Amino acid sequence: MASVTVNNITKHYGKKKELTQALRGVSFTVEQGELFGIIGPDGAGKTSLFRILTTLLLPDAGAASVDGLDVVKDFKAIRQRVGYMPGRFSLYQDLTIEENLEFFATIFNTSVSENYDLIKDIYSQIEPFKKRRAGKLSGGMKQKLALCCALIHKPSVLFLDEPTTGVDAVSRKEFWEMLRNLKKQGISILVSTPYMDEASMCDRVALIQNGSILSVDSPEGVIASFKQPLVAVKDRNMLPLLNHLQAFEGTQDVYPFGEYHHVVLKDGYSAAEVSTYLQHQHAQAEVQPVRADIEDCFIALMKSA
């Protein structure tokens, strides 16, 4: 059974003149026990979507269900069984770690000890500081606490809105590992993130831009859909290189990518032709064919949209 189904959801904000179309007919499904990523730039509509699915916002049109329950009609039942971690830290800063956890356990009519197994791995990391007020915690610790509070009632679906935004690289990696562990417990997880590199951590990802979903696929599927030849080019002087590559007739797209420039070539062109083209101005340029990774795919998708 699908854990979350979204069918043609639309949502707009504001009146006629300043109308913002946040979601334009979004549809997808998330299977039971799946780690589903929603990836898109800021303002793509990720938070609106999450707020609709967690029954905080009413959609203009379309239908969505969580755990087989309609988000508009059965909102009360949904609130019993979803966990939501908003993008902004929104626990009580003047209560301690312990008090926050206890509070959220109680309002879900459960207790910390009842579902301790579920949060044990995460909570044990912050437990030494349990008497500390939430406002005085570091970013990574706040995030772990928020996750614990969202999990304390053993939700069947977990919604995490940009959980890794503003968190350092090590904590980010740790966080994704925690999510993979939670997945093993059979919880369906929806994560939104603006970071494309995190897509490979998900079972399936949806790319969202301007309120529309561009593709829904597994990370491997997304990569496999990238058919064009791709080369990485590097030289001492990167900016003129970028301009020259843009002028190349075989270039479909070129963009900086780490210490390289990635050049998407039109069909029928290859790395050799790029090297020949660059011989005059960039004699020392390093040109090599590369396999596209998920970021290349998203850039291509977003540009073609």
Next chain:
Amino acid sequence: MRTLRFLLQKEFRQIFRDPSIIRIIFMMPSIQLLILPWAADYEVKNIQLSVVDHDHSQYSRQLVNKVTSSGYFQLQDYSGSYSNALQQVEHDKADLVLEIPADFEKNLIRDNESTLFMAINAINGVKANLGGAYLRSIVQDYNREVRAKWVQLPRFSPEVQLEVTSSNWFNAAMNYKLFMVPGILVVLVTMVGSFLASLNIVREKEIGTIEQINVTPVKKYHFILGKLIPFWILGLLILSIGLTIAWLAYGIIPVGSLLVIYTFAAVYLLAVLGLGLLLSTYTSNQQQAMLLSFFLMMVFILLSGLYTSIDSMPVWARAITKVNPVTYFIDVMRMVVLKGSGLKDIGPHLLTMLGFALVLNSWAVLHYKKRS
């Protein structure tokens, strides 16, 4: 029930962990009650008087003596020209000019009649009004004394005289503190009840914690009760602190029963808490809530009869005072503290307040939404 208990526990923890709230709760009533009643004094004292004496006679000197010894006036200057005195007024050094014409004494003795001129600086309306009235009554008094001296042991009174003697009921010494202190106490309770409560809820909106609460199965009435009960208790606590201060600092002991005061306060707090809740559903951040509260507080205070009598307001303003809950509590406080009214006497007030509580709370609850 368990949920509500935890919501309350959380709320009290938060309140008592915020040192500034504790300070406000205990300092605000103390300072307001210890300082404001002294400043909010209706009696006008230290009226600066400028006397222009063209007569320089025994009678004129007697008059000036009598005026200055009344305790209300301070002789600012004593000059011979009116323009000089007017200059004093222009420089804001004098509030009142009393001009005694030349031949004041002569006319008084010969014609049995004389005139005086009084010019009042009306920039401060209250001072001008009362100052003028005081001076007039002193002059009348003087007039009577002079006549009494001349008409010695009259066999019959040449003219019919009506003299009014008044006795002040419920506040024999006309001690204004007796009615100001209960009034200020009402304002305090109102501030805690409505504004502290609305700020508290709006703060949850601002920080975003309300969103985390909204996705939980917490019931609307649980959440609202969890917010109302702590501030209801705080309001009664402030009232108790205030009544204690009134007793210790001013020796004010309510003539009526404390039970009546607390009964009304309990209902009154329900009404103003409903107002606070309503404010919080219409505002989205603390700044908005604060400004709105500030505006309402001004209206509430000035249209409640705390400082000025409601009966002297225009009809439309009197209509506004009818929908101002503060009016009723101030009225009740004064009735109970000064007159000793019982539950039966304040019955209509109590019913009105119940109506307020019902309307405001249902409005707020209907308007509070867990989802947008």
